[in-house]
Amino acid sequence: MATGRTHRPATRSRGIPEATVARLPLYLRALTALSERSVPTVSSEELAAAAGVNSAKLRKDFSYLGSYGTRGVGYDVEYLVYQISRELGLTQDWPVVIVGIGNLGAALANYGGFASRGFRVAALIDADPALAGKPVAGIPVQHTDDLEKIIQDNGVSIGVIATPAGAAQQVCERLVAAGVTSILNFAPTVLNVPEGVDVRKVDLSIELQILAFHEQRKAGEEAADAVPAAATSGDTTDQGPDGDVPAVMPA
Amino acid sequence: MATGRTHRPATRSRGIPEATVARLPLYLRALTALSERSVPTVSSEELAAAAGVNSAKLRKDFSYLGSYGTRGVGYDVEYLVYQISRELGLTQDWPVVIVGIGNLGAALANYGGFASRGFRVAALIDADPALAGKPVAGIPVQHTDDLEKIIQDNGVSIGVIATPAGAAQQVCERLVAAGVTSILNFAPTVLNVPEGVDVRKVDLSIELQILAFHEQRKAGEEAADAVPAAATSGDTTDQGPDGDVPAVMPA
DNA sequence: CCATCTTTGTGCACGCGTTCACAAAGACAT
DNA sequence: ATGTCTTTGTGAACGCGTGCACAAAGATGG
Numbered sequence: 001m002a003t004g005r006t007h008r009p010a011t012r013s014r015g016i017p018e019a020t021v022a023r024l025p026l027y028l029r030a031l032t033a034l035s036e037r038s039v040p041t042v043s044s045e046e047l048a049a050a051a052g053v054n055s056a057k058l059r060k061d062f063s064y065l066g067s068y069g070t071r072g073v074g075y076d077v078e079y080l081v082y083q084i085s086r087e088l089g090l091t092q093d094w095p096v097v098i099v100g101i102g103n104l105g106a107a108l109a110n111y112g113g114f115a116s117r118g119f120r121v122a123a124l125i126d127a128d129p130a131l132a133g134k135p136v137a138g139i140p141v142q143h144t145d146d147l148e149k150i151i152q153d154n155g156v157s158i159g160v161i162a163t164p165a166g167a168a169q170q171v172c173e174r175l176v177a178a179g180v181t182s183i184l185n186f187a188p189t190v191l192n193v194p195e196g197v198d199v200r201k202v203d204l205s206i207e208l209q210i211l212a213f214h215e216q217r218k219a220g221e222e223a224a225d226a227v228p229a230a231a232t233s234g235d236t237t238d239q240g241p242d243g244d245v246p247a248v249m250p251a
Numbered sequence: 252m253a254t255g256r257t258h259r260p261a262t263r264s265r266g267i268p269e270a271t272v273a274r275l276p277l278y279l280r281a282l283t284a285l286s287e288r289s290v291p292t293v294s295s296e297e298l299a300a301a302a303g304v305n306s307a308k309l310r311k312d313f314s315y316l317g318s319y320g321t322r323g324v325g326y327d328v329e330y331l332v333y334q335i336s337r338e339l340g341l342t343q344d345w346p347v348v349i350v351g352i353g354n355l356g357a358a359l360a361n362y363g364g365f366a367s368r369g370f371r372v373a374a375l376i377d378a379d380p381a382l383a384g385k386p387v388a389g390i391p392v393q394h395t396d397d398l399e400k401i402i403q404d405n406g407v408s409i410g411v412i413a414t415p416a417g418a419a420q421q422v423c424e425r426l427v428a429a430g431v432t433s434i435l436n437f438a439p440t441v442l443n444v445p446e447g448v449d450v451r452k453v454d455l456s457i458e459l460q461i462l463a464f465h466e467q468r469k470a471g472e473e474a475a476d477a478v479p480a481a482a483t484s485g486d487t488t489d490q491g492p493d494g495d496v497p498a499v500m501p502a
Numbered sequence: 503c504c505a506t507c508t509t510t511g512t513g514c515a516c517g518c519g520t521t522c523a524c525a526a527a528g529a530c531a532t
Numbered sequence: 533a534t535g536t537c538t539t540t541g542t543g544a545a546c547g548c549g550t551g552c553a554c555a556a557a558g559a560t561g562g
Binding site for chain 3 (some may be wrong): 018
């Protein structure tokens with residue numbers, strides 16, 4: 001999956017392994033699709049195929065939540081949807097603010113997946129005064145000056161940062177100071193946050209680079225063998241450092 | 252980091268651990284910033300702090316690439332930038348196509364991080380005839396009918412899918428059939444691909460759900476203890492399955 | 503040339519996550 | 533009620549990734 005994880009480093013949360021938590025939304029999506037087709041039950045094998053994972057892994061994941069299956073039959077779809085939703089905290093309302101309404105921020109505001117599943121875009125915030133008041137996805141953009149007030153008035157605990165890299169850390173600090181304890185960061189920067197604040201990072205540039213690595217490896221496997229260790233002992237062929245801004249977000 | 256990874260499951264690639272590969276872009280970004288400030292060398296400690304990782308981990312990561320450091324001094328910034336760039340395959344040109352030019356696709360097309368680092372947006376593709384010919388980020392959108400020709404003419408091996416969930420699998424198959432072997436998927440669906448094709452997934456909805464889980468846990472830790480195991484033995488309180496489309500992408 | 507001091511490179515141990523493989527549990531038919 | 537068949541739930545083994553802690557390497561100063 002894309003995005004690395006600058007995340008809860010050590011401590012396992014509430015007995016449920018982090019890796020399992022990351023897969024629960026996947027199961028939930030597959031189960032919701034089954035639910036819409038009015039499928040009453042699924043076996044671990046079927047559900048695993050739909051979610052793209054191993055069936056043993058799926059069963060072990062569910063075992064952390066409790067024994068919700070029936071041997072010889074499978075799992076009750078509706079019941080499981082509810083249990084996972086509850087476990088993920090999706091049965092409650094999560095007001096979210098998006099900071100940085102550029103191309104990406106606007107795309108996020110329009111993202112249908114936000115509105116469903118309990119996430120509600122409470123406010124859009126941008127530093128550009130020209131944007132203030134203009135509606136994006138039906139929600140008027142507000143100015144950064146009011147950030148603290150907006151957070152507190154709406155009881156927001158989840159913030160999305162879609163600003164340029166240079167502004168991210170400062171925005172982050174203001175969000176945290178105002179009470180936000182979970183941040184989804186789209187800016188290509190490492191965010192420093194105090195203990196107790198969760199940060200998840202989505203970085204397009206990194207994902208592409210990882211793909212490029214594997215792509216190069218694939219290409220090299222066929223053509224290689226002709227020039228053995230030449231690449232490894234490559235000299236300082238001054239290709240010059242690409243004078244490249246550290247991937248500034250569109251914002 | 253955001254994004255999970257439906258990725259190379261087993262086989263380690265070229266001796267470099269997958270976890271290390273995922274961190275190389277992080278190091279590269281930090282190094283590029285240092286390079287711009289004309290810093291000649293860095294210690295593992297400094298660089299690790301800038302990249303947000305452990306210094307021992309960083310040294311071990313670099314040891315997979317070779318011994319590029321000097322004991323007592325640190326690493327030569329320029330040299331390391333070049334070595335990592337080469338290892339990631341960033342010294343060559345990677346033409347990329349983006350399929351699905353909705354809000355997100357447009358944001359991606361405008362993303363500055365694409366253009367730098369060897370990635371070049373070769374074409375924008377959408378199924379909507381009304382979009383055909385219209386420029387987005389200075390590049391005219393082309394119709395899906397020409398997908399195969401575009402891929403082949405430009406020698407594209409990396410494709411980005413930003414279509415609605417329903418169209419993703421079909422687009423994926425056409426991309427693969429046309430020669431694409433690496434895919435960055437923004438659509439909330441599990442993509443089935445043949446052996447040898449790499450897929451990385453970026454899923455906003457999943458990231459938010461993971462944050463919500465931890466957020467709920469944090470909130471529960473303070474207030475809890477009053478109602479002990481009530482949550483775990485929760486009855487089938489028919490909250491009804493939220494009739495929710497499986498998070499359709501804005502497209 | 504030698505001593506000291508800094509920083510790398512890595513051997514080792516530990517813990518998490520994955521997978522196999524199977525026993526136990528229950529549905530279903532007779 | 534009993535047997536058969538399906539599918540869950542999990543014990544155990546394995547492998548990857550992480551972090552500690554230290555020896556070796558080299559720079560620097562006298």
